Amino acid sequence: MRFGLLGAPVLYDAGSHLSRSAHGDDGPHGVPLAAARTVRSPKARVLLAALLLDAGRIVPVDSLKEALWGGAPPPSAQASLHNHVSRLRRLLDDPDRLRAAPPGYRLRVDHGELDIHVFERHLAAARGAFAARNWERVVRECEAALTLWRGTPLAGLPAELGGYALVQRLKEARLLLLEWRYDAELALGDGELDRLVPELTELAAEHPLRESYHRQLMLALHRAGRRAEALAVHRDLRTRLVEELGVEPGPTVSEAHVEVLRDAGEGAVSGVAEGAADGSAGRAGGDAGRHGEVDAVRHTGADAVRHPEVAPVRHADAEAVRHAEAAPEGPVEADAATGFAPSPAPTSPRPAQLPPPAAHFTGRADLLHRLREAVASEPTAGPLVISGMAGVGKSALALQVAHQVKERFPDGQLYLDLHGATPGTTPLTPAQALAALLRHLGVDPRHLPEPPDAAAALLRTLLAPTRTLLVLDDVAHAAQVRPLLPAGPGCAVIVTSRSPLTALDGAHRFPLTPLSAEESAELLRKASGRAPHTGRMTPTAPVHDRDHGHDHDHRHGPHDLTASHPLVELTGRLPLALRVVAARLAARSHLTPDALARRLAAPGSRLHHLEYDDLSVRRSLAVAHDALAASDREADRDAVLVLSRIGGLDLPTYGVPLLARLTGIDGRRAEAALDRLVDVALLEETAYGRYAPHVLVRDFARELAEASPT
Numbered sequence: 194m195r196f197g198l199l200g201a202p203v204l205y206d207a208g209s210h211l212s213r214s215a216h217g218d219d220g221p222h223g224v225p226l227a228a229a230r231t232v233r234s235p236k237a238r239v240l241l242a243a244l245l246l247d248a249g250r251i252v253p254v255d256s257l258k259e260a261l262w263g264g265a266p267p268p269s270a271q272a273s274l275h276n277h278v279s280r281l282r283r284l285l286d287d288p289d290r291l292r293a294a295p296p297g298y299r300l301r302v303d304h305g306e307l308d309i310h311v312f313e314r315h316l317a318a319a320r321g322a323f324a325a326r327n328w329e330r331v332v333r334e335c336e337a338a339l340t341l342w343r344g345t346p347l348a349g350l351p352a353e354l355g356g357y358a359l360v361q362r363l364k365e366a367r368l369l370l371l372e373w374r375y376d377a378e379l380a381l382g383d384g385e386l387d388r389l390v391p392e393l394t395e396l397a398a399e400h401p402l403r404e405s406y407h408r409q410l411m412l413a414l415h416r417a418g419r420r421a422e423a424l425a426v427h428r429d430l431r432t433r434l435v436e437e438l439g440v441e442p443g444p445t446v447s448e449a450h451v452e453v454l455r456d457a458g459e460g461a462v463s464g465v466a467e468g469a470a471d472g473s474a475g476r477a478g479g480d481a482g483r484h485g486e487v488d489a490v491r492h493t494g495a496d497a498v499r500h501p502e503v504a505p506v507r508h509a510d511a512e513a514v515r516h517a518e519a520a521p522e523g524p525v526e527a528d529a530a531t532g533f534a535p536s537p538a539p540t541s542p543r544p545a546q547l548p549p550p551a552a553h554f555t556g557r558a559d560l561l562h563r564l565r566e567a568v569a570s571e572p573t574a575g576p577l578v579i580s581g582m583a584g585v586g587k588s589a590l591a592l593q594v595a596h597q598v599k600e601r602f603p604d605g606q607l608y609l610d611l612h613g614a615t616p617g618t619t620p621l622t623p624a625q626a627l628a629a630l631l632r633h634l635g636v637d638p639r640h641l642p643e644p645p646d647a648a649a650a651l652l653r654t655l656l657a658p659t660r661t662l663l664v665l666d667d668v669a670h671a672a673q674v675r676p677l678l679p680a681g682p683g684c685a686v687i688v689t690s691r692s693p694l695t696a697l698d699g700a701h702r703f704p705l706t707p708l709s710a711e712e713s714a715e716l717l718r719k720a721s722g723r724a725p726h727t728g729r730m731t732p733t734a735p736v737h738d739r740d741h742g743h744d745h746d747h748r749h750g751p752h753d754l755t756a757s758h759p760l761v762e763l764t765g766r767l768p769l770a771l772r773v774v775a776a777r778l779a780a781r782s783h784l785t786p787d788a789l790a791r792r793l794a795a796p797g798s799r800l801h802h803l804e805y806d807d808l809s810v811r812r813s814l815a816v817a818h819d820a821l822a823a824s825d826r827e828a829d830r831d832a833v834l835v836l837s838r839i840g841g842l843d844l845p846t847y848g849v850p851l852l853a854r855l856t857g858i859d860g861r862r863a864e865a866a867l868d869r870l871v872d873v874a875l876l877e878e879t880a881y882g883r884y885a886p887h888v889l890v891r892d893f894a895r896e897l898a899e900a901s902p903t
């Protein structure tokens with residue numbers, strides 16, 4: 194049997210195949226529509242979805258009741274749940290798939306039986322093929338994944354089920370797959386590209402600010418011989434971005450625009466001019482963007498063909514004209530480092546891009562003091578690297594420091610998220626990061642140097658005479674951030690990363706550990722709104738605890754969110770986990786801290802309850818694991834195996850010899866695998882040769898061990 198959640202929950206009959214692998218060994222491509230069976234009962238659909246969201250793991254009874262009835266289960270909820278489980282069993286090919294497993298139920302889902310898992314495997318394969326520019330495989334993997342899509346995941350299910358973050362991640366993954374597929378088809382250039390135009394037109398209209406689809410539509414139109422329409426797409430996109438967001442199109446869109454203009458040459462000049470004459474490109478009262486394109490072609494048409502380095506320049510606005518008129522006469526010297534003439538001083542306000550600081554920032558007083566001192570040193574210290582495991586609060590600390598010291602940087606503050614460990618998002622390349630920073634500093638996208646070395650030199654040139662603060666968040670590795678570092682003494686850089694970035698020369702490192710028990714309790718109280726010495730926001734009203742049928746008066750100590758409360762240790766004192774728990778308490782005023790602690794303490798259920806809205810401990814941990822699993826490096830593949838073996842053997846610490854025996858690899862490979870797990874903050878080296886996971890990483894490793902076929 195197969196299961197589907199990429200749409201309303203459905204069952205597929207035995208023998209149906211969810212997809213075809215890249216090698217064609219998973220059966221026929223796609224799913225026969227007749228094989229899908231809709232689960233008619235609304236409660237059975239919810240129950241099936243709740244079990245599939247934790248496929249292969251025990252889902253506690255309390256969680257199933259919450260999914261089925263929200264916060265108000267009826268008195269007969271236990272008996273009703275049993276009846277719904279029995280009905281669902283009758284729909285399955287094997288009743289033993291769904292078994293009672295205290296404290297809840299477990300639905301067995303084998304490899305390749307859940308469409309989400311198959312979708313994500315094709316997504317990972319497509320990402321690797323895209324990075325390798327293997328365009329044929331990109332098309333195959335993207336089509337195999339997109340074939341599974343039946344609409345919005347978890348469609349028709351109540352909000353109480355949860356899964357919001359999963360749905361958003363899957364939606365974004367689908368958009369990425371479409372983007373990769375069209376890039377691959379444009380690169381291959383097989384057949385008539387006219388066939389892509391209707392699909393890309395629909396996507397561009399559906400996502401008016403997503404530049405990639407507009408870029409692809411421009412290229413498809415242009416390569417199909419429809420250059421005027423391609424220029425119109427660029428004009429409309431630029432107008433929308435400038436008017437709605439105050440930004441110019443990004444470098445990839447600008448490159449596509451240059452391709453259209455260069456290939457047009459003199460023919461495009463006459464074509465666009467004729468269009469303007471008959472009203473198609475420049476009616477009376479038309480927008481300046483149209484005329485800008487006509488003038489860009491006039492000034493660069495033939496020269497662009499002869500001199501590809503010449504980029505079209507749009508009309509200057511009135512402010513730029515006034516600035517140019519006021520500038521001193523005479524030739525402008527090109528910068529020796531970059532070969533590019535410096536742009537006029539930007540007329541836009543100084544960058545002030547810091548996101549707001551965390552609303553309930555707690556603790557870290559010593560680290561805050563040390564970071565402020567490092568920023569204040571003259572000349573400013575090298576990059577300040579805040580490192581630590583997923584969810585430990587690196588970004589919150591970086592922004593807290595940045596806001597406290599920003600007045601020292603009168604030329605502005607730049608913030609860039611490099612997505613080194615963002616679920617569902619590909620990390621920025623150094624070239625993409627450089628382009629973004631240069632755009633933030635006012636460089637016209639059409640004047641961005643193409644070679645990364647030249648772009649890095651231009652960035653250093655622009656920052657050298659300034660006092661600017663850079664916050665580079667979520668860095669994957671040293672090579673990603675190294676070209677972004679300024680050389681001027683007046684700038685400061687704060688970097689966050691799961692890795693300590695030991696290969697980054699001159700860096701000052703600030704490793705981050707979980708909060709203390711007292712700080713954890715304080716964060717819980719602040720973020721949940723539960724006042725000290727009470728279990729809820731109304732301090733004198735008793736609450737009926739549905740877990741045990743008792744009335745508890747929250748004026749007394751057992752429910753206080755103090756440092757000794759079980760929730761503190763059950764969250765591992767990890768800020769992300771504490772925020773999830775606090776959000777659950779804030780959302781349900783009648784949920785007691787003790788009741789929530791019992792749910793977290795139930796075997797195999799902790800990570801399930803540490804998800805709320807778009808916050809998820811499991812998903813944050815899975816990013817590093819999935820990146821290792823998708824890698825072709827031997828050490829990364831060994832690291833995945835080592836982590837699953839750690840999950841199957843509950844010891845305080847682990848050494849190289851033991852894990853080498855458990856995994857069947859030699860000591861050298863086992864040590865390299867452990868080093869990789871330390872690099873991505875899934876393990877900590879507590880003493881030389883001894884490794885230990887955080888308590889929540891241990892839970893994640895147990896799930897991997899349970900799901901492992903061996």
